[in-house]
Amino acid sequence: EDQVTQSPEALRLQEGESSSLNCSYTVSGLRGLFWYRQDPGKGPEFLFTLYSAGEEKEKERLKATLTKKESFLHITAPKPEDSATYLCAVYPSGGGSARQLTFGSGTQLTVLP
């Protein structure tokens, strides 16, 4: 069964203090890994898609990277508006449908001014 584990569960940073969030996954064949941002009381908002080890994507202060076992979301010089829960998700492997994303539990990021 596919598993997605995110760490840490919660992270508090000072404004400008760079850090990384981790998403480790167990799938028999990765067909895609996705990062989403979720603000309190809102639905998730898509950030990135990664398909193969070594791939990187960037958007403003965020950079997502992928290895064969995990993905990192690097946050450079974060600002308070980056505070949110960051979720990663994978496509199911084997014969599973590409429609059913499996999400991790998320990392709740708080950036203090």
Place this chain on the structure above:
Amino acid sequence: DTGVSQDPRHKITKRGQNVTFRCDPISEHNRLYWYRQTLGQGPEFLTYFQNEAQLEKSRLLSDRFSAERPKGSFSTLEIQRTEQGDSAMYLCASSPRGGNTGELFFGEGSRLTVL
């Protein structure tokens, strides 16, 4: 275009009552998904429509849950004989034909509280 719209945003009901949620996807999107999210957890897949056809259902979707998408436009999710364990945020998402199928556009959700 205002994105995916869900109604109601909040619903409080008593155990045993039926509830219905509505989702209006982005107009040109033919794919529609329902997910459920409980506090501190990521969303869990419930069901998927392509146009009006319900193509996939999760094992999580018991026979008390039913979803429809008449005419391939809006969708409804009905929960019959609600239980306290049904308390959650119900999220609807849509995506376009031919798009990156991991890129879902989520609504703001309908939060259900069962007393």
